[in-house]
Amino acid sequence: xxxxxxxxxxxxxxxxxxxxxxxxxxxxxxxxxFNSLTLHIHPVKVRLRAIKFSYTFYLGMISFFLFFVLxxxxxxxxxxxxxxIPHAYxxxxxxxxxxxxxxxxxxxHRWSAHLMVISVFLHMLRVFYKGAYKPxxxxxxxxxxxxxxxxxxxSYTGYLLPYDQLSYWAxxxxxxxVQYIPVAGKEIRFLLLGGNEIGEYTLVRFxxxxxxxLPLVMILLIAFHxxxxxxxxxxx
Amino acid sequence: xxxxxxxxxxxxxxxxxxxxxxxISLGNTATGIVVxxxxxxxxxxxxxxxxxxxxxxxxxxxxxxxxxxxxxFEPEQRTFxxxxxxxxxYALSAVCTHLGCTTKWNDIGAAGNSAAxxxxxxxxxxxxxxxxxxxxxxxxxxxxxxxxxxxxxxVINTGEKVSEDEMILxx
Numbered sequence: 276x277x278x279x280x281x282x283x284x285x286x287x288x289x290x291x292x293x294x295x296x297x298x299x300x301x302x303x304x305x306x307x308x309f310n311s312l313t314l315h316i317h318p319v320k321v322r323l324r325a326i327k328f329s330y331t332f333y334l335g336m337i338s339f340f341l342f343f344v345l346x347x348x349x350x351x352x353x354x355x356x357x358x359x360i361p362h363a364y365x366x367x368x369x370x371x372x373x374x375x376x377x378x379x380x381x382x383x384h385r386w387s388a389h390l391m392v393i394s395v396f397l398h399m400l401r402v403f404y405k406g407a408y409k410p411x412x413x414x415x416x417x418x419x420x421x422x423x424x425x426x427x428x429x430s431y432t433g434y435l436l437p438y439d440q441l442s443y444w445a446x447x448x449x450x451x452x453v454q455y456i457p458v459a460g461k462e463i464r465f466l467l468l469g470g471n472e473i474g475e476y477t478l479v480r481f482x483x484x485x486x487x488x489l490p491l492v493m494i495l496l497i498a499f500h501x502x503x504x505x506x507x508x509x510x511x
Numbered sequence: 512x513x514x515x516x517x518x519x520x521x522x523x524x525x526x527x528x529x530x531x532x533x534x535i536s537l538g539n540t541a542t543g544i545v546v547x548x549x550x551x552x553x554x555x556x557x558x559x560x561x562x563x564x565x566x567x568x569x570x571x572x573x574x575x576x577x578x579x580x581x582x583x584f585e586p587e588q589r590t591f592x593x594x595x596x597x598x599x600x601y602a603l604s605a606v607c608t609h610l611g612c613t614t615k616w617n618d619i620g621a622a623g624n625s626a627a628x629x630x631x632x633x634x635x636x637x638x639x640x641x642x643x644x645x646x647x648x649x650x651x652x653x654x655x656x657x658x659x660x661x662x663x664x665x666v667i668n669t670g671e672k673v674s675e676d677e678m679i680l681x682x
Contacts, residue, residue, distance in 0.1 A: 466558065
């Protein structure tokens, strides 16, 4: 404790952490939260029942945790994967059979993805049945819907990346469904595929959507989603 | 009357374009043009100009070497080229009209049909050998392509779809 107190008096500590130690008043304690970027996402007050497991089943937090696992494993998988046509399938095979712990990482990514779709869906059901979509939380519900759609799109774009028969035909079927959108269906399909058939461009487009565009959208919306929970009056 | 007059004056001065309003609308218009242009340019960028896709026209033959009552499947163009007994040819798209999977020609028939059928592995659509739907979910018949004779070879253009009356080439 004495060492910590001495450390807290150094210039280095004080330039990183604004709060003066030791803490003595309630104001000091709340300033710890207010002055920290990572901690201030917590609400000032939490109702006791809101932390009970049976209140939320922690579904939002489970989804967020799975998203975090997916980012970590996904970034590691990217290091052995090239989104090009002869390579993609072989890279996936290499990850499975050659790279140390590759199949562990790949399976972790795969299972987390499946679980995330399930947990996000259950989260939506929980919110729906508790009526937590009602004002003043209606906008956060909309953000949640966009997050659900983003989760499904991430699953779908990730599906093409192994570039095996299953991926190829799943994306053929999926992009043909897109074609049925009125007016702009054919154009959207062409833009998604980068051509008329699945090819090199499709793989790169899906790769960029899967690894850059959609995760960025997710991160921004998740941050906003959490912030809105506090602003709309806490968990319900 | 005075009140009315002053009211008129006020609304007049509100409608009047002063320097501030002019500059604001000029700025907004310029920003709008740049944003719209940016979206347009991005869409153009995302639409490839050169596609290394399989050519639409392909040749098959010589026709003497194609057996009567036989089917040739061209996997790249996803097309069935059929020769019937009388020496008539036609070309049928192998792309399922439901959601675009490649169908398979079954000479011995399938799913209770004794005649040749074309079946789709994705959602179980069935077609007869002229591409007519026997069983859904396919919503319409398979596409038929124009077949022409050039010297002794068949030229099939997958870019040119034809109706049932025009599909058969008699030789």
